[in-house]
Every structure is written in structure tokens, then in C-alpha cells.
Amino acid sequence: MNPDPALPRQMTPGPRDRPSRARASGALFWWLHVGGWSGVFLLNYFSALANGKPAEYWTVLLAVAMTGCLGTLGLRHLLRACGDRPPSRVALLMIVPVLLIAAAMGLTYKLVTDLGWCGKCLPFTRFGYYTYVAGQLYVVVGWASLYLVMTTWRKLRMQTEAALAATAMAHQAQLKMLRYQLNPHFLFNTLNAISTLVLDRDNATANRMVQGLSAFLRHSLDADPMQRVTLKQELDAIGLYLDIEKTRFAERLRVEVQIEPACGSALLPSLLLQPLVENAIKYAVARRVEGGTIGLRAAREGERLRLAVLDDGPGWPALDEGGVPADTASRGNRVGLANTRDRLRVLYGEQQSFDLRNRPQGGFEVTMTLPFETAGASRG
Known part of the structure; x- marks a missing residue:
């Protein structure tokens, strides 16, 4: 990178x-x-x-x-x-x-x-x-x-x-520290899925899943948390992750991506979206028989980049109207959200926002805004 x-x-x-x-x-x-x-x-x-x-x-x-x-x-x-x-x-x-x-x-x-x-x-x-x-x-x-x-x-x-x-x-x-707190449940679940595929003698799928896991882990560990990547590069990394999860959940996992063309070259911290997507899969897909849909959105609003990760799951019942978990226990259940919020705060200070909300039509949404910058632009 x-x-x-x-x-x-x-x-x-x-x-x-x-x-x-x-x-x-x-x-x-x-x-x-x-x-x-x-x-x-x-x-x-x-x-x-x-x-x-x-x-x-x-x-x-x-x-x-x-x-x-x-x-x-x-x-x-x-x-x-x-x-x-x-x-x-x-x-x-x-x-x-x-x-x-x-x-x-x-x-x-x-x-x-x-x-x-x-x-x-x-x-x-x-x-x-x-x-x-x-x-x-x-x-x-x-x-x-x-x-x-x-x-x-x-x-x-x-x-x-x-x-x-x-x-x-x-x-x-x-x-x-925040960046390298990779959720061990993802590794355990993936390895268990590979083990099941091997026992079922579905070697082609197991091999494809091992290769996908290897590519994602290599990208994740090689990426420097102090560097930024373009949104296109970030989506490519998310694609590696989703390919693994689609092997696990098959048709239960559906993904919708809506990215404005002008946003592809926008810079953001590496692997910023992965923990949010992982959180959505854990609560909106894995826990429901019918699975769920995860949406990725990106739009430019003046000099700001607006990013959103949403799902159609049950939402977060502990979240109050101000977008704050009602109790400490609920807050600790979603470490990925807290880590992402802290990364943005350290990198951008008051120039960023991180909002959580339960969607009126059902589901959960994380919205982030940060300065719209491209390669070679000054951070001012």
C-alpha cells in the first residue's frame, strides 16, 4: 500500500x-x-x-x-x-x-x-x-x-x-492498538467453517475459503493504521472479507453498495469499514435464519465525505434516541464501534462525526463524516 x-x-x-x-x-x-x-x-x-x-x-x-x-x-x-x-x-x-x-x-x-x-x-x-x-x-x-x-x-x-x-x-x-484488535470470533468461525467443509469433502470451497482468509489476513496485517487509502482500495479489502463471509452464509448474506463515482478517490483510514461490516454481520445476519442485507453508502457533501454502513436487522434495542447505548454492558458488546469512533477522533479531532441510530424501517445504521481529501491534498 x-x-x-x-x-x-x-x-x-x-x-x-x-x-x-x-x-x-x-x-x-x-x-x-x-x-x-x-x-x-x-x-x-x-x-x-x-x-x-x-x-x-x-x-x-x-x-x-x-x-x-x-x-x-x-x-x-x-x-x-x-x-x-x-x-x-x-x-x-x-x-x-x-x-x-x-x-x-x-x-x-x-x-x-x-x-x-x-x-x-x-x-x-x-x-x-x-x-x-x-x-x-x-x-x-x-x-x-x-x-x-x-x-x-x-x-x-x-x-x-x-x-x-x-x-x-x-x-x-x-x-x-485500536486497529489490530481483530475480532477473534471471525477467525474462529471461519476456521470452523473450513473444518466443516473439509469434513463434508467440499475441498474446492474449503480451498477457496482458505485462500480468501489468507489474502484478507495478509492485507489486514500489512496495512499500516497510520496510513490512509482510497475508498476504492478500502472497498476492495472489504470485498476480501465479504467473500469469506458469503462462503459461510451463502444466500443469507446480501450486500448492497451505493458509492458516488466522485468518492472512489477519497482518502480514509485503512480498514475503517471492516469492523462495522463485521458488526452488522454478527447482529443482523448470523443471528437470524433468514439472514439480512448489509448496505454500504458513500457520498460527497461539499468538503465532507459521508460514509454509512447499515443493515435490516433487529437494530440495537439498548440505543437511546441520542445514539448512545443506555448502559455500560451494552456499550461493551460492540467493541468494533467504539474502536472505530476512537480511531476517527484521534485522526481527525473535531473534524469528524460518528453517529449511531436505529432505522425507522428496521435495522441499524452507522454514519461517519470526515474531511473529503484526495491523494496529495493537504490536511490543513
């Missing part, structure tokens, strides 16, 4: 993706770190020139910027070591390291000027020196704040991605 790209696949990053993401994150840090301190150096240098400092002032500013660049690398390791501690506690822990880095930058400024690299670069007063150190303190505090903001944002993004991936995986697991 062809994959349907419109349905979500597993969203969790694989083990091979994590190292590449770590390398990309590390490269981004170095670009921002070196670029940021280079920007600080250039900004301070042009500002100094504008305020009358000599051209050789770059030697002092470069040494100071390199001190800040190296010091904040150590600060980065401290911030990473803080892990998931509350921001207020991290801020308190960073006070001393930030002051030390700013002091180191101020000391570098003093040492470079004392060495005579730029004799005209000395501040005019001691207060000017302290002002310079305070200015560097703001730079280091800004670096630490920006680093915390970016790392916190990255953690939140990763947590959000992990939550979305976990939700998607849970939906996939739920869909597969």
Missing part, C-alpha cells in the same frame, strides 16, 4: 540526529560568542576615537575584550553546571563570578596601560578607572543574561518538541 505523506510520521529525533544537533548548537555558540565580543571591541574602539582617544587605543580594548571573552567561557561552564536550578538562585550564584570577570577586565586595562602600550590611554582620574570597570560589568551581565535567555529558550523548545513527539507516538500507539 502506498504511503500517505499527509499523515504524521514519528516525530522523535533519532539517536543519529542528536549529535548533529549538538554540533550545530556548539557552532552557533562560538559564532555568537566570538562575534559578540568582536562587536564589543569595535563599538568601544569607535566610541573611543569619537571621544578623542588615540588610534593605538585598540591595543588596550583588544586585550580587555580578549579577557572578557576568556572569562565568559568559564562563566558558561558555571552556568551549565547550574543545570535546572531556579533562575533566582542562578542569579545569586553568578554575582561573584561576574564581579571577578569585570575586575579582571579592569585589571587588564590597568596592566596594559602601565606597560606603556598606550601611554595616552590612562584615565584622567581614579574615578574614571572605576567607571570603566563598571561599564565592563554591564557588558558581562548582559552576556550572562543573553546566554541564560537563549539556553532557557532552547530548553523550552526541546521540551515542547519532546512533548509533541510523545503525543504523536502515543496517538500512533493508540491507533495501532
